[in-house]
Amino acid sequence: MLEVWKKVKENTTVRRALVLIGICFFLYLIRNIMSLLLLTFILTYLIIRVVKKLHQLTHIPQxxxxxxxxxxxxxxxxxxxxxxxxxLFTQTIQMIEEVVSFYQRMSTDNKLTSWLAANISFQEIKQQLTTGAKVVFNTLSNIGSMGITFVMSLILSFFFIIEQDWVTNFGKGFFTSKISVLSQDVAFLxxxxVNTFGVVLEAQFIIACVNTILxxxxxxxMHFPEGQLLSLALMIFILSLIPVAGVIISCLPLSLIAYTVxxxxxxxYVLxxxxxxxxxxxYILNPKLMSSKTDLPVFFVFIVLMFSEKFFGIWGLVIGIPVFVFLLDLLDVKAEKPIKKVEQTKIEKS
Structure with a gap:
């Protein structure tokens, strides 16, 4: 037994793989507070980045x-x-009612609208959308589980940032303890x-902000009703956090509303x-914000999103790609885009 442990201890790859499995198992055991951990990490990482940028510009203490x-x-x-x-709640309900009533009033001479009217209950859709909107906004606005989670994450991230140096020195103390090997592997992972998951996550948030503003x-x-812009801004920002798929999903509601306008x-124009x-x-934001190793084929993006949504739920749509990129980086997977024939010919000639 001691021989096996000695060999495992000397083999860095095997040891770190076992540590990663152990961390995953631990996270599975505490999955009930996973939202708290993820939200704390996201807030801490993003706020630290903002604070450092502001410190570089103003030279005010962090x-x-x-x-x-x-x-x-x-x-x-x-x-x-x-x-x-x-x-926002009032605007969303009003927007749903306006869109549904518009399609109900459309002329039945149109074959497409006649088919939709015959096969789809607009009243039922309206009721479901309205009920869903009420649930979402009640969850966000009332002091409930999501509100408590966000407040706790905000408090934890605040104390981490204020005591960052102290927390870092405290963590380094484990490197000279009896579990130094384990601590060093955990620190490496x-x-x-942070270097992969954090970078991708930061890029997603910046891209989401740019997409929403534009x-x-x-x-x-295009003279969309100003009363609908706040609701649409929230919808576009949330969907923009989902790589590739979010843009495609947003086409449908925007197209339906554009047709009513x-x-x-x-x-x-919207498309x-x-x-x-x-x-x-x-072609501009992704290459600037992410390194080439995070540039994934669209096929893999959709596959990862499907699996991550299955295992992590709604959170999976946001963190699925960053986690996948982290695993690729851990395995030293370096996939490059295929060079076009014209470019390849130029390289060979040179």
Whole structure:
């Protein structure tokens, strides 16, 4: 037994694989608080990045920037809960009612709308969408499990950032303890996780913000009702956090609403706008924000999203790709895009 342990201890790859399996098993045991862990990590990572950027620009001490930043977050949350969430709820319900009533009023001379009217109960759809919206907004606005989870994550991330140096030195103390080998492997995996998972997650949030701003600007120019823009902004931001699939999913509701606003012409404009924004994301934002190792084929993106949604639920749509990229980095998988024939010929000639 001691011989086996000695061989495992000397084999770095096997040892780290066992440590990773052990961490996964531990996370499975505490899966009930997985939302708290993920939200704490996401908030901590993103806020640390923002604080460091602001420190580089202003040279103000990071602790002061962090405290001011958290105060701003609390002020924003106060106005969001008291003003914007009720307004957002009202706008969403109103938008659903307007869209459903529009399609109910459409002429039955159109074969497509006649078929839809005969086979689809718009009243039932309206009821389901309205009920779903109520559940979502009640969960977010009331002091419930999600609210408590977010508050706890915010508190944990605040204390981690304020005591970052102390926490780091405390963690280093394990490197000279009786579990030094285990601690070093956990630290190695943690560093890999932050460098891949964190980078991809940060890129997704930046891309989601850019997509939301550009889409809202485009919808405003197309004279979409201002009362619907807040609800659409939230929908687009959440869907933009889902790589590739989010853009495709957002086409359907935006097209339905565009048809109610300006007919088929606005539907074409919306689809062109989404294609342009997606092209901007694919050819400019992704290469700038992510390294080449995170550039995955669309086929693999959809496969990963399907499996991650099955195992992690809604969280899987957001963290599925970052986790997959982390595993690829851990296995040293380096997949490059195929070179086009024209480019390959130029390389060979040179």
């Amino acid at each position: 602790k002061i920037i962090a405290i001011v930043f958290y105060i701003c977050i609390l002020i924003f949350l106060y106005f969001a809960v008291t003003i914007y969430v009720p307004k 943690g560093k890999k996780f 889409t809202m600007f485009g919808l405003y120019l 300006g007919g088929i012409q606005d539907v074409i 062109i706008m989404i294609m342009l924004i997606h092209a901007l994301e694919s």
